[in-house]
Each structure stands twice: as C-alpha cells, then as structure tokens.
Amino acid sequence: MLLSPEEWGIVRLSLLVGGTATLATLPVAFALAWALARGRFPGKVVLDGVAMLPLVVPPVVTGWLLLLAFAPNGPLGRVLALAGVSVLFRWTGAVIAAGVMGLPLMVRAMRLSIEAVDRRLEGAAQSLGAGRWRVFWTITLPLSLPGVLAGAVLGFARSIGEFGATITFVSNVPGETETLPLAIYSALQRPDGDAAVWRLAGVSVAISLVALIASEALARRAGRGLHDL
C-alpha cells in the first residue's frame, strides 16, 4: 500500500500524538491504578468514577470540557499562558485529548495487574530484609509489569483512534492536529477522497491490530507469571 507524502505525514503525526500521549499518561495512570488497587482512603469510589468518566461520557463533551479548561481564560489555559504556551490548535492539545481518552483503559488494566500480585510474596521479600522500595522495584513492579505494559499498549491504540474529543478541543488542522481518524473524516467529505479513505483506514486498522495483539500477548504473560508459585 503506497501512501502519498501527506498521508505519511498524517501517520507520523498520529504515531507522535499517540506515543507522546501514552508516555505522558503512563505515570499518571500507574499512580491512579496503584491508589485504587492498594489505597484505603475516603472518596476512593469517587476517584474511581472520575478516572473512568472519559470512557462513558460522550467524547464531544470531554473535548468541550478540555476546551473550557485550556482556553486562554480557562483555569489551565491561564497557567500555561504565564509560560507563553498554548495548546489550542496545536499537536500538544491533540496529545492531551488522546491521553485523557486513553487514561481509563490504562488505569483499568494496570489496576487489575497490581491487584493480581500475590501480597504474600511481598511479605516474603520483607522478611528477607527488603524495605518498601526494594519490595516495589524487585517484586511488585516486575510481577505487574506485563499487565502495566498491556494497559499502556491498549491506551496507545485508543489514543491513535481518538476523534471526538480531539476535533472538539483542537479542531482539524492539517499537519498539526489532523491525526488518522480526522484525516479519514476529511477525506470522506471530499468527492474524490475514496481511495485515500481506503488507504488511511487500512493503516489505522493495521496499527490497532498490532497494538491489540501486543497487548494480549503481554496480558497472557502477566497471567502466566503470577500463577507459578
């Protein structure tokens, strides 16, 4: 399948946006997953709900809320303006939209894998002289890692496919915010866009498929490692 230079640009931009969104969201998602899996604090149910919201709220609404927050006079937009930065109509804004939309999937997968770690192994490590951090780095993290990575890959796939929140928040700017789904949408509006739709849709399906297979393989590894006590 041969893509035109513009189409390659769209694929590159999509991978850049999806990749950056995943990397930036990863620590946030892990911290949330950890708090939900291990923490005991009031408001845990609420936090759980808020983290899952982007999964169920119409993406247009999420995009609109992001727009309100990051507008020049919005709460976050004002902070960024102090640093002379704006994310509106920029690829960085697309990253934020993609990251927020991918967050629930990442948190969910990571939380499950952290919950699946056998706490008795942590006790064993402790009795062998390991403090909290050593237990985390040598036992908890490696045992939950396949699930954490599976969650990240799933979040990446979701980011690549993000449409509604992105187009609402940062609009459809070719070369800046026009990722694969937005480009497919634009091509659909053009009378001669059929061939482009086929090509871009093909790439899009291929990327998602590879990500899903990778995620499944990692999740299976997670299951295997934990059952062998």
Place this chain on the structure above:
Amino acid sequence: MIFDVDVWARLGDSDIGATFTSASPATMLFGPSGVGKSTVLDMVAGLRRPERGHVRIRGSTLFDSSSGVNVPAERRRAGYVFQEPRLFPHRRVRANLLYGAADDHALAPTAAMLDIAHLLDRWPRTLSGGEARRVAIGRALLADPAFLLLDEPLSSLDRGRREEVMRAIERVRDEAGVPILMVTHDPEEAERLGSAIVRL
C-alpha cells in the same frame, strides 16, 4: 532464653495468639489446624502487628506493646519459611536464594547442605514440592537470619520428600546454629525435630 513470646491479636470473634518461653534450639509450636499457629509466626516475624504482648529473641526486643517498640519486618532478621514456598516466580532459583543475602560466599555450602546445587539455574515453576521447600529454606538461611520460623515445612509432601526436608531441617538445627521456631500439627514431627514443645 532464646524465645520469649507473648503475642495476641483479635481475629473476628476469637483471640489468637500464644505465650511461651523456650531456651531450646528447636521449639515446636504444636496444635490442631485452625488455632492460629501461622498467625503467631506472622506476629513474631513482624508481618502482622499484635494488639498486645511482646516478642524477645535472645534478649533483643522486637515488639513490645507497652513500650511501643515495633521493629519492622525487614529489620527483624527472621528466616521465615512459609507454608507455601512463596518463591519469586520471576527469578531463577539462584536469584531467589540470594535475594536476602549480602553476598554469595555461603551459596555453595548451603546449596550442598540442602542438596539443591543442581537446581540453581531452574525456574521455580519447574521444581517439585520438596525441591521448592528446600530452596525456600535455603533462601531463608542465606539471609543470615537471627532465628528461623518454619511453618509446617513438611505438610503436603509425600513420604520421600518429607524425609528429605526433615533431614535438611535437622542439619540446619545441628550445623547452622540458628534457633528454630517451627509450627506443626504432627506429633511425630514435633517429637523428632524439637527439644521443646509448646502446645496451643
């Protein structure tokens, strides 16, 4: 006095715990299933906090509810062999054995004593029950423990394996010079391995 233990915790409706002292190098905690023998070991190891009482081993206080002393588990130097081996599934036998060790100079002699030298490069999931148990004992010993806690180390093993592990424990008792506190519900085991028996 080697063991001076008085630990109690509330579990549901019942008080679980034990009070005993022992000067013997191998003390058996003997009693039927379900009286909380494992809970007592967890409290001695510091993995569960007793509501009241004290734990003193060879004169050093690890826990005392009246003075608020509570040494964290990772600094108690308990060589704890759990009822299930609890080997780390993502680390080979060698890495499991050395997890709590300062260096590997004692690895070869310990592995030889427990007859596990041929297993060092294997993954825990490939071990038999008796092998895994012996590796767990080796891992506890290599952490240079001040005392050993053994929780039914012979349960769920067939006759041949039991004999293997039993001999390993006798060797540890007689050669390593580490005091042992062992939980068992088998009177025969208690008689053979212990020089002091505490009934719960």
